[in-house]
Amino acid sequence: MLEDFQKVQAHIVEKAQDLFARFGFRKTTMDEIAQAARKGKSSIYHYFQNKEEIFRAVVEKEANELKKAISQAVARETDPRAQLRAYVLTRMHALKNLANLYSAFRDDYIESYGFIERLRVGYDEFERSVISRILQAGVERGEFVIEDVGLMAYVIVVAFKGLEYPWAVAQDIAKIEENIDTLLHVLFYGLLKR
Amino acid sequence: MLEDFQKVQAHIVEKAQDLFARFGFRKTTMDEIAQAARKGKSSIYHYFQNKEEIFRAVVEKEANELKKAISQAVARETDPRAQLRAYVLTRMHALKNLANLYSAFRDDYIESYGFIERLRVGYDEFERSVISRILQAGVERGEFVIEDVGLMAYVIVVAFKGLEYPWAVAQDIAKIEENIDTLLHVLFYGLLKR
DNA sequence: GTTCGAACAAAATACCAATTTGGTCTATTT
DNA sequence: AAATAGACCAAATTGGTATTTTGTTCGAAC
Structure with missing residues (x-):
């Protein structure tokens, strides 16, 4: 379901926004984003091409x-x-x-x-x-x-x-x-x- | 003679100005300043306390x-x-x-x-x-x-x-x-x- | 379709030896 | 006395290397 895909994307973006704001782009790791979004790190790559x-x-x-x-x-x-x-x-x-x-x-x-x-x-x-x-x-x-x-x-x-x-x-x-x-x-x- | 002292100081400053402008403060060495001013490095310390x-x-x-x-x-x-x-x-x-x-x-x-x-x-x-x-x-x-x-x-x-x-x-x-x-x-x- | 874990190359970090740098000091020269 | 030279030193920097971390990929599993 396409809507769900975008919902997850939005959720990841939301979590990443907080992390990037706090630690900066470079210092924020994909692992941290994945954990904050309650996903596995490689699952993130299903929703976004890269960092x-x-x-x-x-x-x-x-x-x-x-x-x-x-x-x-x-x-x-x-x-x-x-x-x-x-x-x-x-x-x-x-x-x-x-x-x-x-x-x-x-x-x-x-x-x-x-x-x-x-x-x-x-x-x-x-x-x-x-x-x-x-x-x-x-x-x-x-x-x-x-x-x-x-x-x-x-x-x-x-x-x-x-x-x-x-x-x-x-x-x-x-x-x-x-x-x-x-x-x-x-x-x-x-x-x-x- | 006090005037000579200040003349040498001014000369050092002039040379340092060019070097600092070109290489930046950090990248310019005291050796380079001394050479540009035609002095020994330790002579520079007679005129200025430090870099x-x-x-x-x-x-x-x-x-x-x-x-x-x-x-x-x-x-x-x-x-x-x-x-x-x-x-x-x-x-x-x-x-x-x-x-x-x-x-x-x-x-x-x-x-x-x-x-x-x-x-x-x-x-x-x-x-x-x-x-x-x-x-x-x-x-x-x-x-x-x-x-x-x-x-x-x-x-x-x-x-x-x-x-x-x-x-x-x-x-x-x-x-x-x-x-x-x-x-x-x-x-x-x-x-x-x- | 979605997730996971293993794997990998590149990047980053930690560590260390070698070199450089800023600065000091004493003896010498002017 | 003023100015200079050269030896010396500790701290900082640099370059190299080993180790760890990170971003990403891929195939298998659910």
């Missing part, structure tokens, strides 16, 4: 969860400014809980897996399209003034992505949100007197 | 060069907007030529040296004070509207610092400057219609 494919499934799962969280948070707002804020905050909060995705995008060793680059490119495109849509909506509502929406979206994505690491290690959530709001304020209003 | 102190001198030299370059570029402008632009561009160009400072701030191994953290803290303060002064001047000229100059300076420094790495590996200078100008534009004017 890398399991990691791929885990990372794709997390990427989809992040995309979903962002899409839902943005859809919950109608004002483009509130949408931008929702994007930044949701992204920041969610990434803290998606350890494997975060490490996949930062770890030089894991980066050597070809699918990570493809995943990253796809994910970057997703973010740019989210921001582009928000910016475009702002322009159409006559609220934003932007010459090149695509370029602006790219720059904003890069700028916020660049802040991930300082925020990832920071402990003070209130301080981070204060920084975010300061940055969003200058993003909306600029420095120049109106 | 770390040489590296410290190299990194401090580079930090001072960067500070000088930024200060001069900013002083060459009077308009706060032009000053901000000068800061960003100068910083970006200069860092590419200061390999040791760049690696000192990024390399986990080197980071374990206590003086690097002190140097970084001192350098961060320098940058924040440069930006604060520029912002404050803009406020006093009635051009900028900022509630908390210190906080804004902090956020701007962090935001631009976060973009270092993508720019450090990028090849296309024109593209980078386009991104910088787009970001500066939104920094000055904001997204909202005026």
Whole structure:
């Protein structure tokens, strides 16, 4: 029964997700994954081709969860400014809980897996399209003034992505949100007197 | 003669700077430094206490060069907007030529040296004070509207610092400057219609 | 279709001898 | 006195080897 096959796969992915998050990709052994999933080690190979494919499934799962969280948070707002804020905050909060995705995008060793680059490119495109849509909506509502929406979206994505690491290690959530709001304020209003 | 002592020190630092930049701190040996400086290895210890102190001198030299370059570029402008632009561009160009400072701030191994953290803290303060002064001047000229100059300076420094790495590996200078100008534009004017 | 256990090659780890490196010290030279 | 050279040393690194672990395969069993 095909459904059962996918259920077992999902179960293995779930267990592997915890282990990878805790020990990292390299330090987690197939034996540990098998035991956590209550299977024999070689049974795992019935469901996944190799260790890398399991990691791929885990990372794709997390990427989809992040995309979903962002899409839902943005859809919950109608004002483009509130949408931008929702994007930044949701992204920041969610990434803290998606350890494997975060490490996949930062770890030089894991980066050597070809699918990570493809995943990253796809994910970057997703973010740019989210921001582009928000910016475009702002322009159409006559609220934003932007010459090149695509370029602006790219720059904003890069700028916020660049802040991930300082925020990832920071402990003070209130301080981070204060920084975010300061940055969003200058993003909306600029420095120049109106 | 004290002046000669410092001249030899400076000469050693100069040679070490090239070697460290080329081979990295760990891979560069004291023998190589001595040979490049045309001294015996043990003579080097007459001028510097150990390898770390040489590296410290190299990194401090580079930090001072960067500070000088930024200060001069900013002083060459009077308009706060032009000053901000000068800061960003100068910083970006200069860092590419200061390999040791760049690696000192990024390399986990080197980071374990206590003086690097002190140097970084001192350098961060320098940058924040440069930006604060520029912002404050803009406020006093009635051009900028900022509630908390210190906080804004902090956020701007962090935001631009976060973009270092993508720019450090990028090849296309024109593209980078386009991104910088787009970001500066939104920094000055904001997204909202005026 | 699913699982298990044995087997295997590659990778990782542990161990050890040899070499290199950073640093010290004394005697010599300038 | 300042600067240098060379011998020396402990710690670190390197390279080689033996051992163990790991990811994977395969055929048999359920």
